[in-house]
Amino acid sequence: xxxxxxxxxxxxxxxxxxxxxxxxxxxxxxxxxxxxxxxxxxxxxxxxxxxxxxxxxxxxxxxxxxxxxxxxxxxxxxxxxxxxxxxxxxxxxxxxxxxxxxxxxxxxxxxxxxxxxxxxxxxxxxxxxxxxxxxxxxxxxxxxxxxxxxxxxxxxxxxxxxxxxxxxxxxxxxxxxxxxxxxxxxxxxxxxxxxxxxxxxxxxxxxxxxxxxxxxxxxxxxxxxxxxxxxxxxxxxxxxxxxxxxxxxxxxxxxxxxxx
Numbered sequence: 001x002x003x004x005x006x007x008x009x010x011x012x013x014x015x016x017x018x019x020x021x022x023x024x025x026x027x028x029x030x031x032x033x034x035x036x037x038x039x040x041x042x043x044x045x046x047x048x049x050x051x052x053x054x055x056x057x058x059x060x061x062x063x064x065x066x067x068x069x070x071x072x073x074x075x076x077x078x079x080x081x082x083x084x085x086x087x088x089x090x091x092x093x094x095x096x097x098x099x100x101x102x103x104x105x106x107x108x109x110x111x112x113x114x115x116x117x118x119x120x121x122x123x124x125x126x127x128x129x130x131x132x133x134x135x136x137x138x139x140x141x142x143x144x145x146x147x148x149x150x151x152x153x154x155x156x157x158x159x160x161x162x163x164x165x166x167x168x169x170x171x172x173x174x175x176x177x178x179x180x181x182x183x184x185x186x187x188x189x190x191x192x193x194x195x196x197x198x199x200x201x202x203x204x205x206x207x208x209x210x211x212x213x214x215x216x217x218x219x220x221x222x223x224x225x226x227x228x229x230x231x232x233x234x235x236x237x238x239x240x241x242x243x244x245x246x247x248x249x250x251x252x253x254x255x256x257x258x259x260x
Contacts, residue, residue: 049087064118066135092125096142117142167237174203205238
């Protein structure tokens with residue numbers, strides 16, 4: 001008896017399922033001939049660097065854009081420089097607005113909306129071995145991407161680079177802390193010098209050391225009391241940040257002078 005009841009229930013469930021399916025089909029919500037999902041094609045990236053660096057004929061589109069046939073298609077949020085670096089290639093990007101010397105071409109593109117940038121020949125970065133891989137459009141106008149095989153790095157160069165990266169990270173952290181404190185959750189205000197000093201020390205731009213004598217005519221250690229005392233001095237990272245800021249200021253001044 002129980003088996004009969006189970007069979008009846010199963011038949012009822014099956015009939016109900018058919019009713020639901022027919023209802024959905026009649027409303028155009030399901031189709032019998034829906035295409036089956038296919039697996040994405042396998043992309044073999046072996047030998048990619050060699051393929052990208054091989055000599056080839058440059059064939060640009062009618063509007064002057066370019067895409068190396070060996071470059072895989074990636075999403076917009078993929079960083080091309082990091083992708084190429086994974087294959088031992090370094091990259092540089094050149095913008096038409098700053099690189100092109102043909103003012104008429106710039107005016108047509110940026111002022112008149114003419115999408116043709118074929119009259120622009122991107123200038124390769126300094127050094128040997130650069131290959132033009134792509135010319136693409138952006139919100140800031142056309143850009144060219146060059147790449148070359150990353151030169152072999154000596155141990156000394158590696159240490160210098162890592163040290164510079166560490167110093168940059170400290171300066172960026174300090175800048176972020178200052179900016180966040182200045183914005184003050186939407187109520188910008190001034191920052192006290194002691195606060196800035198503490199931030200710089202926290203970020204490794206300043207370090208305390210004991211001094212036993214005055215370091216100059218305007219030595220601030222006098223304000224701390226009798227010597228010896230602990231005083232803050234710029235670290236290597238702090239000096240590097242100051243040098244970078246001065247160099248940036250000098251470049252900015254030079255650019256204004258050249259444009260005057």
